[in-house]
Amino acid sequence: MQQKIIKPDKKILPHPSEETDKMYRYWLACAYTSPLMPLCDLTFAFDACNKMLKRWLKKRKALAMLLLLVAPAICAQQTEKTEPLSLEEMWTVAEKNNRQLKLSDLYLQQSKLEILEAKDRLLPELSVGADVKLNSKFLIYADGLFAAPKDVPVKGYGYGVGYNLNFNLYNGGKDKRNIALKKEETTRKQYEAEQQKHRVKYDVAVAYFDLYKFLHFHDFLDAEIEAEQKQMRLIESLHTNGTVLKSDVLRTSVKLTELQLNLSDVTKKIEIAKQRLNILMGRANDAALAINYTDSAAVDGFEDDRYTAYVDLALNQSPAYKIAHSDIKSSELNVRQMKAMVLPQVSLYAHYNYTYPQISFYPYSNDLWGFGQTGIKVQYAIDNLFKSKHTIAHAQVLRNEAQEKANLQKDEIYLQVKEAYLQRQQALERVKTAEQNILKTRETVRVIRSSYLNQESLLTDLMEAENALLEAKFNRTTAQTNVKLSHIRLLAIVGIL
DSSP states (O other), X not given: OOOOOOOTTSOOOOOOXXXXXXXXXXXXXXXXXXXXXXXXOOHHHHHHHHHHHXXXXXXXXXXXXXHHHHHHHXXXXXXXXXXXXXXXXXXXXXXXXXXHHHHHHHHHHHHHHHHHHHHHTTSOEEEEEEEEXXXXXXXXXXXXXXXXXXXXXXXXXXXXEEEEEEEEEESTTHHHHHHHHHXXXXXXXXXXXXXXHXXXXXXHHHHHXXXXXXXXXXXXXXXXXXXXXXXXXXXXXXHHTTSSOXXXXXXXXXXHHHHHHHHHHHHHHHHHHHHHHHHHTTOOTTOOOOOOTTOSTTSOOOOOOOHHHHHHHHHHHOHHHHHHHHHHHHHHHHHHHHHGGGSOEEEEEEEEEEEESBOSSSSOBSSOEEEEEEEEEEEOOTTHHHHHHHHHHXXXXXXXXXXXXXXXXXXXXXXXXXXXXXXXXXXXXXXXXXXXXXXXXXXXXXXXXXXXXXXXXXXXXHHHHHHHHHHHHHHHHHHHHHHHHXXXXXXXXXXXX
């Protein structure tokens, strides 16, 4: 076999093996740990590090490129944050995009168009018409039906053109009263739209404070889980040292599992509250949504207004009460409308026609002719004298019903204002009680935890105290949101939300 000739001036660099790498690392470690390090020549060590670094970068070149491509996207994702919305901003968005409010606006537009339609009926009725016809033979039986008739010559075809005019002069005021009814219906639609706006704003507030409450619950549970995990590690250490029993470890594990399950449940409720808010605001279901729930101003100081002041405002501003009074006005107009059925109708009419041929009067003619009439027509429906009695009685019953409904609505407003007013008072008291309970239960937890570590109390006592503290935090957050919601509900009932 022919041997390969190698030039003596060419240096051969063997491929570094794993053992060589280990040797380089060993030399480097010895060099840096040696007390004679300043006196040593470390060139070989730096050369070895340089070679190791180049080989590592060469093998991981694809990974480095991938990191360079992904890093900007990760940074952009981290910097892009959802801007939190306040309750007032959500109300503004809901007023523009809520589907219920859009539907109420369409109802209002429809009622306004009905007013214009009612006004159009005051205009005179004017029509033009024309006809083309084929005429049969014009036979006159002067000597009887069974005798030979006399054939009068007429054209075999005919046509006509003309107009008709009818202008109502008087019909008991039904047309004008119909316009007044349509206007009252439009006013009622406006009150309904206003009431719907208050209802939507209250629904947004309910969903907002649900989200506020659940986010706080999530933070409470997250902090409790973290504290419980630390406590579990401590109890496991005490169990290892034989200080506590295995049952304490198991109880702590069970409690930790329950806390994690509650956290999962609260997380799902947060997603539902966000979706409900997005729907109320007319946004996409999965749109990003955030609120600033970390502010401690969940409860503001309200003025101690009197109950009667809210009642007076409700009787003047409440859309529900205005709707009831609008129904009374409509029912009174309807009674007058039914009474107008027994009044005569007076109208001005005119018509004129050009006809070919003239076969309406004798003697007949094959010439074009015109004829018209103008006059005043009076009609009186005698049957309405007895037909209208039950109709008028029915309208009067409807008017009485509207009056009673208005009285019921007034009583309902009194009750709703009283209920919301007392709910706000009760919520304020609950906030104070919850804050006092938190102070007491926090001190109780501290004392029992210290006594448990000193083997002077049971783990069950410590768990009950911790659960009571967590429940007190929940109750305080719930009471804070109830204060806000009760006040918003009171404003919605009064009609000034």
